[in-house]
Amino acid sequence: MSPVPTRLGTVQETLLIPLYGRAVENDKPAAALRDSRATEIVAELDYDFSRFAELPSLTGTVLRTVLFDAWTRSFLDEHPAGTVVELGVGLNTRYERLDNGQAQWFDLDLPDVIELRRAFFADTPRRHMIAASVTDDRWPDAVGGLADGPCLVNAEAVLPFLTEAEVRGVVDMIARRFPGALLALDTAGPAIVGAQEDHDALSKVAARMRWGCPDVAVLTEWCPGARVLGSHLLTSLPPAIHDALPEPHRQMLAGLAEQHLPQVEEYGLHLIRLP
């Protein structure tokens, strides 16, 4: 079988970092997450992943996904027929890990990413790909035309690549179109955004983050009535998640916590209830 070409735009290329992170994790004897599909996709893509080999932040991307998975699992436990929207889905495989046979899933990304995604995934009556920018105000129609009721919007490692004005517009649009929805997102503080040239993974690609967010509480100012339900650093994961990690991961996190690095202490993972 010939390799699948990866002709991706600048910000789109970043999807290969968490994909590779999950593939590497999957091959560990003691893994925080299993993702055999990621391993298969990495093997099939025509891309030199060696530039990301051994990067410390790969494990960070995996731990972020473990937390977003846990939030999605508990949303689906409460709302088995609920709607999950993945913004900036990349080659994310959350559906493969968590689908419960009832939920509606929407996987949104820019057109070249969705074209690549179609080499590996197909739409079904409950799983729909949307080729659009997250800033495009028509995507909520595509979701709302097929699903209603409780909604979880996952924006994993996508909003920091937008400008603050764009993020504000997206959050406002989700709040208006999906009242009461849950929004899971990550934020990178100004020190991280200012030092991207030195970031172990981002320095290997051309894309750069633009939204430096010192405090996720700003969302509650943008959207009065929004509530922060959970806010974590990689070094302050919910105890149930942290304690279930393999020993090497817990040791790594304990070491990181002692160092008080800005790239760790300014990188937040949040679950917001929109008004």
Ligand SMILES: C[S@@+](CC[C@H](N)C(=O)[O-])C[C@H]1O[C@@H](n2cnc3c(N)ncnc32)[C@H](O)[C@@H]1O
């Ligand atoms: C670091 S990757 C994360 C991918 C995926 N969420 C994951 O965790 O595996 C960032 C993703 O955001 C997407 N993205 C960036 N800007 C976007 C936009 N304006 N609209 C839609 N997707 C966007 C990129 O194409 C890419 O797939």
